[in-house]
Amino acid sequence: MNDSRDLRLADVSEEEVLEHIFPLLRADHGPSAATGVLVGPGDDTAWLAAPDGRFLATTDAVVLGHDWLDAWSTGADVGHKAVMQNCADIAAMGGVTTGLLVTLAAHAGTSMAWVTDLARGIGEAAREARTSVVGGDLSGADDGTVMVSITAFGTTEGRDPVLRSGARPGDVVAVAGGLGRSGAGWALLRTGRGEIAPDLVAIHRRPAPPLSEGPGAARAGAHAMIDLSDGLVRDAGRVARASGVVIDLDPAALAPHVDALTSAVGAEEALTCVLTGGEEHSLLATFAEAPDGWHVLGTVGPVDELGAGVRVGGEPRRGGGWDHFDTSR
Amino acid sequence: MNDSRDLRLADVSEEEVLEHIFPLLRADHGPSAATGVLVGPGDDTAWLAAPDGRFLATTDAVVLGHDWLDAWSTGADVGHKAVMQNCADIAAMGGVTTGLLVTLAAHAGTSMAWVTDLARGIGEAAREARTSVVGGDLSGADDGTVMVSITAFGTTEGRDPVLRSGARPGDVVAVAGGLGRSGAGWALLRTGRGEIAPDLVAIHRRPAPPLSEGPGAARAGAHAMIDLSDGLVRDAGRVARASGVVIDLDPAALAPHVDALTSAVGAEEALTCVLTGGEEHSLLATFAEAPDGWHVLGTVGPVDELGAGVRVGGEPRRGGGWDHFDTSR
Incomplete structure (x- = not known):
């Protein structure tokens, strides 16, 4: 398979696809205690180190036409974002x-060029997050x-995890x-005005979560934390309700x-x-006192007669944000 | 949501879907060292025990029209099989x-009755495998x-894993x-003759992998092992090539x-x-001497002039089995 440009998945075997994309997924950093991949791709499962005897695990999927449009995002953008939202x-x-x-x-008609680009973006994001792809699966789908x-694993490095x-x-x-x-950025793309603010469009295509601030917040004694995936009010509401x-x-x-x-x-x-x-995939956390690098947005108070939830300037605020099966959009 | 029968995913919120299916996924066995779910569904990630400081991880997907047909398999069958192939x-x-x-x-038009049935099958299989669902993701998709x-995690209970x-x-x-x-069973279904051998059709719908034989083989000193997912010759060929x-x-x-x-x-x-x-999801392994419960199928020899691979009665035998993007089917 010398030139993947004009090939489709239907033209190559699964083994050839994997041989082609594996080099793009490879980590360029040496293994460490935290990233010990003991058995990588090529066996029935991967085998990873969990130095403190516990591990984190999460999964998040993106679907063409629902989570991205090919007109707005390259394969590399899609792969990069899918990794980052899990990290x-x-x-x-x-x-x-x-x-x-x-x-x-x-x-089967998916172009190998797109698949190659996807793998390139996944590899880039994995290296930025100092991790690597340890396995996976290829499946056919409808036209x-x-x-x-993506499924991501992690370690809390001996700490208890910070919960909602x-x-x-x-x-x-x-x-x-x-x-x-x-x-x-998404609003601009939807209305054909992406050129107004390429920086915002770039963040929509490739969010840049402050990954190191997560463990940093844990070390600084964060009481609760959440990734802002579905909007500030909706995700803050999850913390409020989980915490009462x-x-x-x-x-x-x-x-x-x-x-x-x-x-x-x-x-x-x-x-x-x-x-x-x-x-956005920024991190929202609550602390007794916010550490450097965190911007205070408000305060946490006891439940009142309206119940647990979010207020903006004291006024109740509900919902908004994303529901995958809402057909009213 | 009292009666899920006539509802579609579009009619309910993601939270309602999750509230509805969580009880069906619940484990009915107590936690043990090997199944220690420290943080389950409801936070940004799950947190699991890995008592020996290492863990196995694998993922496998199934797609309507490619890996199953609704005419042949219920939602519960699909969920059960998806879990079992990962286990x-x-x-x-x-x-x-x-x-x-x-x-x-x-x-969005997927019926809640089907989703409920899927969750029921996933829960049944998880309980049969003495494990549980610790998290997941819901996404929209095209009509x-x-x-x-499914992603599955596991422990080798302190042993090295058995590789290909x-x-x-x-x-x-x-x-x-x-x-x-x-x-x-699949051949019978394809040709409308399923009633000839309901037992074979049942195994196609819900394979019954001999899960306990995997760790059993490891304890008995298996040298190599693989799950038979793509056919005996193809999977044995993977072991032969990986082992030389x-x-x-x-x-x-x-x-x-x-x-x-x-x-x-x-x-x-x-x-x-x-x-x-x-x-089939049976297990194929090589041993110095096969333990009880294993049926000897042949022998392992050194590479010959034809290279590593599979022979049947000494004759070279290639391929067959399943390729997800082969459109010649």
């Missing part, structure tokens, strides 16, 4: 990613269907990373995030993006 | 499954598309479980397996099923 989940537990499994379900499912349920009245709630940028608290976001603290998007999408859309924009 | 991979390393992640990517991707690469000249090659039964040996299957040893299928599918198809039938 962000590991980071949100205070963990470091130690390995990835990749499943591609694709129709037009392409799905990438640990927020306490008196905590501050803080974010590491931006807010609403991916949502704003009220999270009150301060409009003044949100304002710089809104202002940063206003020139691109206007003030109203900017606020919507900050509150409900998905796929 | 068979763990067993083939000599391991015991300790946890499962489940991803469902499905179109008509349904995909179930350990077969040695002088070994015997042996199978735990049947041969060709799933393939014969020749595996010679004895026609006399295969005969009882062929005979068992002949009344259902005829002698010629029976032989084809035994040699190339997929999805």
